[in-house]
Amino acid sequence: MKILHSGDWHVGQTLDGYERSGEFRAFFARLKEVAQEEKPDVLVVAGDIYDNGMPSTAAQNLYTTALLDLHRACPGMEVVVIAGNHDSGARLEIARELWGAFGIHVVGGLRRGPDEKVDTDRHIIEIKDPEGRKKGYVVAVPYVHPLNFPDLTGDTPREERPQAFFQTLLDKVAERNADGLPVVLTAHLAVRGGDFSCHENAPNRIGGEECIPAEVLGQGFDYVALGHIHKPQPIPGTEGRMRYSGSVLPLNFDETHTHSLTFVEIERHDAPPQVRLIPLPATIPVRTVPAEPVEFEEALRELRLFPADEEAYIRVHVKAKDFLPSNSAERAVQALNGKKARYCSIKMVSEALSAPVDAPRFRVSEIRSTSPVEMAKIYYKNEYNSELEPELEAMLQEVWRETHQDTTSEA
Ligand SMILES: [Mn+2]
Structure with a gap:
């Protein structure tokens, strides 16, 4: 099976107020070109389709037009799209049935069936060639906060639910996969050991309890197509079986790395994936x-x-x-x-x-007995290594007096 792995498109993103539809169009043109040349069986888009959950009509038009255009250029290629944390999964799924008619599988979120049980089947997608021959499987898991994974058994502790969920899906695939076809898992999350440096100054910093160890993704896949981290990279210790394909154009000033599409070939189940990066030069660096x-x-x-x-x-x-x-x-x-x-x-x-400064430390009683303006002076000196200007001090005095008077008169 040949897989074109991409994600973190962030369609509709603006950079410091600049509109970027020209750059997104250039990306979609390049994506179409690559798909026509490489003829993948499936394009996997690992979340963050849009930059936010309420994309503008222009952004939605850009995305839907580009995807349909891609389908027309490569009718034999199936597409799997999952929602990322930036997307509204429900919104992405509005036209799910319609997209399905074009071989475009959209998985925006987890759904429960009439029996209240989580419908696990909708996350398992069989990839077929135009003649209807099965080529492999894609297990599609959209963004779910690690603490919000469902309890499939009724007695799985919260912290074990993500791993149990991934493993349940992979076990179901294993049951069906008598022919030993390749199995790809796609998910949108932060995996421990990844290089998140291009997110350090971003408004949505990544880290902490949201980071999951690679083992949580379970066993039984041949390749994991990850989304969420914008720098393309393999996860260390996974022998190239787990990768972020990264964003497709620089979304902030720390994304100075080369953007790329990830092309993956897997001969059969349990064979190592062959990975090749196809660079995407930035239209506007x-x-x-x-x-x-x-x-x-x-x-x-x-x-x-x-x-x-x-x-x-x-x-x-x-x-x-x-x-x-x-x-x-x-x-x-x-x-x-x-x-x-x-x-x-x-x-x-x-x-x-x-410059290294020794931050002063205070006892609670000292904080209580120091006026807010005095505290501001100490903070300023500590932060900027110079005295608070008299004008600023006078303004602070005034603000404090006013607010203090307000609260006393109210009481
Ligand atoms: Mn993203």
Whole structure:
């Protein structure tokens, strides 16, 4: 079985207010080209189809048009789509029946049948070639928070439910798979041991109890097509049987890695998967300028030197002692005037912050006897390594007085 593994499309995403439909269209054009060349039996999309649960009509139009276009170009290829944490699984499934008519299998969430039992069959998809010959299986598990996996037996402890769920599905496949066909599992989650570095500054940081050990995904698969982490990578210790294919275009300034599609071939059940990455060059790259932080005026000089014809999203890299002037963004935009590059944001490294400071410690009684303004002064000194300006102090005094008076008059 030949599998094209992708995911984390985030259709509809904007970067610092810039609309990106052109980049998404370029990706879908490339995806179609690759699918036509490689002729996979199945395309697996491992979640985060859209950037959010309420995608705009334009985003939905872009996705549905692209998927239908892909189906027309490669009618023999089946498609399996699961919901990620960014998607609304229910919304994704609205046209599930309609998609099914085109060999596009959408699994947005877990459903219970009339007997109140979780319908496990809807997660098991038989992949067939155009002549109807069975090529293999895809077990599709959309995003479920590790604490929300269902209890299939009635007495499985909460922490054991994810593993029990995956294993139940894989056991069902094993029962049906007398021909020893390849088994692929697709899921959208964070697996321990992965490199999450491109998510560290993102609003949705990944880690903690949401990270599950690889063993939880059970036994009996030949390959796990993962979604959630945006950097393409194998999970260490799984002999290449578990991979993230990553996002398809840079979604933030930390996604500087090469984006790619993952092409996987599995001869038969229990044979090692052959993996090949197909690079997806960014239509518009993200650039942090300069690579190392510099004073703001120097950064502006760098921006003026940026090649006029080079398309890029720009994050300005600045170091400063305290705050940047309020017109900094405006000045950065001016510095890029007449160039194709687009100003996005400023990444500021505080020099005061990078200096090691011994944070003062307080007893509860000390906190109680220190006025909020005094506390603010200590915090400011500690945080920025300089005294709170008298003007700011006066403003804080005023705010405190006002709020204090309000609460006393109410009482
Ligand atoms: Mn994602």
